[in-house]
Amino acid sequence: MKELKFNHLLQNLKTDKQAVKEIYEEYYPKIIIHLSRRFGKLISPVDIAHDTFLALMSAENFSYVEYPTTWLYTMADNKAIDALKRKNQETTLPENFSVPFQLDELVLKEDVKKSLRNLDEESQMIIYLHIRYDENLIPNHSSGTAVGTTYIYSSEDSAVQAVIRELYSYMGTTATGTTEKKFKDGLTNFCKDKGHGITFTSCMQGDSFSYSLAQNYLKQNQPIALFLSGYNVTTMTENSNNDSLSVYVSDAPHIMIGFGYKTYVYDGNRVYNYISVASGLNLVSSGLFNINYKTKINNALAVKIT
Numbered sequence: 001m002k003e004l005k006f007n008h009l010l011q012n013l014k015t016d017k018q019a020v021k022e023i024y025e026e027y028y029p030k031i032i033i034h035l036s037r038r039f040g041k042l043i044s045p046v047d048i049a050h051d052t053f054l055a056l057m058s059a060e061n062f063s064y065v066e067y068p069t070t071w072l073y074t075m076a077d078n079k080a081i082d083a084l085k086r087k088n089q090e091t092t093l094p095e096n097f098s099v100p101f102q103l104d105e106l107v108l109k110e111d112v113k114k115s116l117r118n119l120d121e122e123s124q125m126i127i128y129l130h131i132r133y134d135e136n137l138i139p140n141h142s143s144g145t146a147v148g149t150t151y152i153y154s155s156e157d158s159a160v161q162a163v164i165r166e167l168y169s170y171m172g173t174t175a176t177g178t179t180e181k182k183f184k185d186g187l188t189n190f191c192k193d194k195g196h197g198i199t200f201t202s203c204m205q206g207d208s209f210s211y212s213l214a215q216n217y218l219k220q221n222q223p224i225a226l227f228l229s230g231y232n233v234t235t236m237t238e239n240s241n242n243d244s245l246s247v248y249v250s251d252a253p254h255i256m257i258g259f260g261y262k263t264y265v266y267d268g269n270r271v272y273n274y275i276s277v278a279s280g281l282n283l284v285s286s287g288l289f290n291i292n293y294k295t296k297i298n299n300a301l302a303v304k305i306t
Contacts, residue, residue: 001026006068013057024053030069031076037235037286043080051083052076070157137194137305138163166190180227180299183255187303196305200225203300209291211273215261217302224258224275226289227299231256233279233287248281249294256280256289258300 001022009019028049035045052075065071141159171178171186178186184200191198203213203224214224230251237244243264260276274288291297 001068003066003068007062007064010062010065020057023056027069027072028053031072034073035076035080038077039080039084043083048076048080048083051079055079067158067161074157137196180255183225184301191305198306199304200301201304203302204297209297209300211261211291214258214275214300214302218258218261218275220304222302222304225299225301225303226256226258226275226277226297227301228254228256229296229298231279231295232290232293233277233281234274234290235287247290247293248287251294254280258289262288 006023009016009023012019013023031049031052032045035043035048039045052072055075056072138159141157167173167186167190170190171182173182188198201217201222203210203217205213217224230249231254232247232249233256234245234247236246256275256277256279258275258277262274262276264272264274266272273291275291276286277289278286279289289295
């Protein structure tokens, strides 16, 4: 929905049922999907989305909203965080599960000429993950909120988008993307200009990706830049006696940023190692990357900003 139209409808919510209907139909499903991806089973996405719209309907004197989707997501995130605080949950993701699974694969047809595209957005994710420890990396932006042992990062806002535009320039990004070298050089120069240092440490042993090394760096809160030939992104629904998997795959070169890890064990002996990733894709922006499924990991670098 266009920004001007959204603001026109917003100003008429209390007097125009059609305005309520249009905003609800446009954003209610998106909010549920956003909450599901961000909070998983920690909250009820449907209940939080409902509460968000109740708050929207009861609010007074709206200011002009520059980024409607981000604004609504932030409102929903705050509702979810409040709900978590009320429950006083302190939840961490277990590393191992032992249940059957179902697989539904969707093959994405990609243009291989795009090479390592979206590197600027992925490097922004590295900056984003580090602002928990130094908010000066993204001025005028609050990093997030700690709820027990879980840290909930704030939604993307105009300050984050400004950093993305900066990184476009630093990395010499074009319509076809950029290169691994420009990625490293651009991120290094960005951090230097912000008064920070940065180190890149390999998670490779010879030509092979070391899952144990990656786990070690991730435990130290160092995100992993994964440079791939072919990739997959898995979204998973955990049921009582099975897991349902939707897997998006492509044979194109790509980069993804890892920020966590999970290992699933099925039937007691089938082990699947995953990295939790920001994918840089519009279709599925985050999920689990199976390190052994239809991919070649050309390089993997742990990134530490100091």
